Amino acid sequence: QVTLKESGPALVKPTQTLTLTCTFSGFSLSTSGMRASWIRQPPGKALEWLARIDWDDDKFYSTSLKTRLTISKDTSKNQVVLTMTNMDPVDTATYYCARIGDGDYGMDVWGQGTTVTVSS
Amino acid sequence: SYELTQPPSVSVSPGQTARITCSGDALPKQYAYWYQQKPGQAPVLVIYKDSERPSGIPERFSGSSSGTTVTLTISGVQAEDEADYYCQSADSSGTNWVFGGGTKLTVL
Numbered sequence: 001q002v003t004l005k006e007s008g009p010a011l012v013k014p015t016q017t018l019t020l021t022c023t024f025s026g027f028s029l030s031t032s033g034m035r036a037s038w039i040r041q042p043p044g045k046a047l048e049w050l051a052r053i054d055w056d057d058d059k060f061y062s063t064s065l066k067t068r069l070t071i072s073k074d075t076s077k078n079q080v081v082l083t084m085t086n087m088d089p090v091d092t093a094t095y096y097c098a099r100i101g102d103g104d105y106g107m108d109v110w111g112q113g114t115t116v117t118v119s120s
Numbered sequence: 121s122y123e124l125t126q127p128p129s130v131s132v133s134p135g136q137t138a139r140i141t142c143s144g145d146a147l148p149k150q151y152a153y154w155y156q157q158k159p160g161q162a163p164v165l166v167i168y169k170d171s172e173r174p175s176g177i178p179e180r181f182s183g184s185s186s187g188t189t190v191t192l193t194i195s196g197v198q199a200e201d202e203a204d205y206y207c208q209s210a211d212s213s214g215t216n217w218v219f220g221g222g223t224k225l226t227v228l
Contacts, residue, residue: 046219047163049208096162106169106174106208110163
C-alpha cells in the first residue's frame with residue numbers, strides 16, 4: 001500500500017524559508033520510473049503544481065516559482081523535501097505531495113496535505 | 121506561461137451526463153489527467169493519459185481528446201460525483217506541469 005504524509009511548520013513569517021517534508025512508504029524513489037511532486041492549493045482556489053523529482057534525480061520546477069523552490073530526495077529515509085524561500089502571505093495554502101508511478105500514469109497517490117499560513 | 125482553461129461550473133441532474141472541458145495549446149502533444157477533489161479532501165486521479173481509468177474508478181468516468189481540447193465525461197451522474205474537477209497537463213516542452221482552474225460540478 002502506497003502512502004504519503006506531508007509535514008512542516010503550520011505557521012511561518014514573511015520572508016522566512018519554508019521547509020516541507022514528504023515521508024512515504026510502499027514505493028522507492030530509487031526505482032526506475034518513479035517520481036514525486038509537490039502541489040499546493042490556496043484556500044478556496046485551484047491546485048498549483050510546484051515541483052517534481054525523478055528517480056534519477058532530475059528536477060523540474062514551476063516556471064513562475066522556479067527561483068524560490070528547491071526539491072530534493074533522501075532515498076534512504078523515503079523522503080522528499082521542498083524548500084520555498086522568501087515566503088509571503090500569498091503562499092498561504094495546503095501543500096500536497098503526490099507519487100507519480102512508472103510511466104505516464106499521473107499523480108496516482110496523494111498525501112493528506114499540510115496547511116501552511118504565512119503571517120507575521 | 122502555459123494555461124489550461126476549464127469552465128468554472130457545470131450543473132446536471134442525477135442520471136444525466138456531465139461533460140467538463142479543458143483547453144490548452146499543447147494538448148495535442150501532451151497527455152491530460154483529471155482529478156476529482158471533494159471538500160476537505162486530497163485530489164483523486166480519475167483519468168490518466170487522456171482516456172485511461174485507474175483501477176477503482178467507476179466506469180461512468182471517461183476521458184477523450186480532440187485537438188486542443190480534452191473532455192471528462194461522467195455518464196449517469198450520481199450525487200456522490202459532486203466535486204471540483206481539475207485537468208492537468210504539461211506545456212510543449214513536457215517539463216512545466218500545470219493545472220486548469222478547476223470546474224465545480226453541481227448535481228441538482
